Amino acid sequence: MKETTQGNPAIPPKRLNLFERYLTLWVGVCMLVGILLGKLMPASVDALRGMEFGSGSQINVPIAVLIWLMIIPMMMKVDFTSIRNVGRRPRGLMVTVFVNWIVKPFSMALIGWVFFRWVFSAWITPAEADQYIAGVIILAAAPCTAMVFVWSYLTDGDPAYTLVQVSVNDLIMLFLFAPIVRFLVSGASSLEVPFRVLLYSVIVFIVVPLAAGTLLRRWFIRRHGKIWFEDTLLPRFAPVSITALLTTLVLIFAFQADNITGKFIHVVLIAVPILIQVYFNSSLTYGLMRLFRVRHAVAAPGALIGASNFFELAVATAIALFGPGSGAALATVVGVLVEVPVMLSVCAACNRTRHWFEFDHAESEA
Numbered sequence: 001m002k003e004t005t006q007g008n009p010a011i012p013p014k015r016l017n018l019f020e021r022y023l024t025l026w027v028g029v030c031m032l033v034g035i036l037l038g039k040l041m042p043a044s045v046d047a048l049r050g051m052e053f054g055s056g057s058q059i060n061v062p063i064a065v066l067i068w069l070m071i072i073p074m075m076m077k078v079d080f081t082s083i084r085n086v087g088r089r090p091r092g093l094m095v096t097v098f099v100n101w102i103v104k105p106f107s108m109a110l111i112g113w114v115f116f117r118w119v120f121s122a123w124i125t126p127a128e129a130d131q132y133i134a135g136v137i138i139l140a141a142a143p144c145t146a147m148v149f150v151w152s153y154l155t156d157g158d159p160a161y162t163l164v165q166v167s168v169n170d171l172i173m174l175f176l177f178a179p180i181v182r183f184l185v186s187g188a189s190s191l192e193v194p195f196r197v198l199l200y201s202v203i204v205f206i207v208v209p210l211a212a213g214t215l216l217r218r219w220f221i222r223r224h225g226k227i228w229f230e231d232t233l234l235p236r237f238a239p240v241s242i243t244a245l246l247t248t249l250v251l252i253f254a255f256q257a258d259n260i261t262g263k264f265i266h267v268v269l270i271a272v273p274i275l276i277q278v279y280f281n282s283s284l285t286y287g288l289m290r291l292f293r294v295r296h297a298v299a300a301p302g303a304l305i306g307a308s309n310f311f312e313l314a315v316a317t318a319i320a321l322f323g324p325g326s327g328a329a330l331a332t333v334v335g336v337l338v339e340v341p342v343m344l345s346v347c348a349a350c351n352r353t354r355h356w357f358e359f360d361h362a363e364s365e366a
Contacts, residue, residue: 027337030249031260037250038257045254049324059197059204059320062251067316068209069244073237074145074312075213076220078167089161092298095288096165099281099306100143101176108140108277109133109184115273123269128327130189132270135331137184138318140277141177143169144308147343148301151308154347157301165305170210173310178202181317193321201320205313245312252315252333255324266327270334275342282307282346289357296357300350308343311336 038045051061116129124132145166152162178201182193220229253260260267285306289299311332318328 026246027249027333030246031253031337034250034253034255035257035260038254039261045257048251049255053204059200060324063248063316063319063324064204066244066248066251067205067312068212070241070248070312071205071209072213072216073234073241075170075210076217076237077149077234078145078170078210078213079163079217089298091292092161092289092294092302093165093168095285095292095294096302096305097168097172099285099288099302100169101172101180103284104143104277104281104306105137105141105180105184107280108273109137109188111273111277111280112136113188115269120269120272123265126190128263128266130191131322131327132266132331133189134185134191134193134322135314135318135326135328136270136273136277136335137188138181138321138328139274139309139311139314139332139335141180141184142310142313142317143173144305145170145310147308147339148305151304151343151347152301154344155300155304155350156297158295158297161298162301162305165302169305173313174202174206174210177206177313191322197321198317201317204320205316248312248315249333249336252319252324252329256330256333259325259327259330266330267334267337270331271338274335274338278307278339278342278346286350286353294357296350296354299357300347303350304343304346307346308339309335311339 048062049060053059053061053064112133116124116132117126121129148162148166149159151157152159178195178198182195182198185191185193217229220233224233282303286299286303289302294302314332314335315329318326318332322328
């Protein structure tokens with residue numbers, strides 16, 4: 001039997017649960033179901049599409065409710081009190097913030113502009129290019145929250161530091177997400193981004209679930225204790241979040257049925273710049289972590305945060321800004337379709353290169 005360095009039996013390799021392992025498959029199934037509904041029940045789909053929070057708000061009521069059911073349980077996992085310990089080990093967090101908020105959205109805007117405006121110009125129209133550019137920018141401007149804990153687990157990441165990285169990103173997102181999206185979408189495309197709609201999206205899809213999750217976390221911990229909250233309550237919310245996610249995808253693909261059946265090749269084209277962006281940002285983050293001698297338990301989750309996206313927020317924002325049948329919404333959903341297999345490959349690369357981070361403890365960040 002293979003043994004660890006301590007002489008104990010080797011720990012079995014960590015695995016995702018059934019849903020996480022086959023998320024791409026479930027997304028594909030939702031895609032097929034949604035397209036069938038859109039084709040076979042167009043009147044019902046149009047009725048759902050027309051349900052908005054006020055005329056012209058573009059914030060779809062069914063999508064908003066489902067997004068809340070997804071995001072609030074995720075936000076309940078975030079402990080903002082952990083930020084108090086940031087000063088003890090700042091280098092890993094500084095790299096994460098730099099890549100997520102300085103490099104990632106701007107590099108995605110450039111990559112999207114190059115591919116959709118020039119490389120793929122023979123297959124897509126200028127109007128479609130604008131929509132796809134907007135979608136990938138929105139996707140890149142929303143750093144991952146929930147799935148990062150899964151990727152951190154698979155790379156033996158420091159769970160406490162991962163929580164700090166996620167908490168800081170969530171706070172920054174409150175202030176920078178809207179202005180970055182508006183600036184980059186307006187600059188890289190001919191689309192106008194109404195700031196009022198974008199502000200409503202931030203309030204509805206970030207502020208409300210973040211506040212609700214924080215308040216619920218405090219209330220439950222105060223009433224039942226942290227161990228019960230983390231080990232008993234949070235797992236009960238998993239089926240709710242999963243069901244809401246899959247239902248959201250069914251609705252989105254139902255709204256997109258005509259576009260997808262007529263332009264299936266566009267799904268493949270959209271995936272190309274997203275894949276390039278994922279590997280570019282994860283490699284950059286990982287390399288910077290090694291350059292600054294950050295230990296692997298922080299470097300690996302940091303690279304994964306820099307690569308993955310908060311796709312629930314991105315999908316909701318794209319729908320609010322451009323409508324559930326828009327190319328921007330389709331681009332954000334393609335991000336969901338490719339994320340799991342791509343992120344698993346990044347996890348595998350981080351695990352294979354663990355020896356790159358075997359620094360002298362006196363010289364590395366503790």
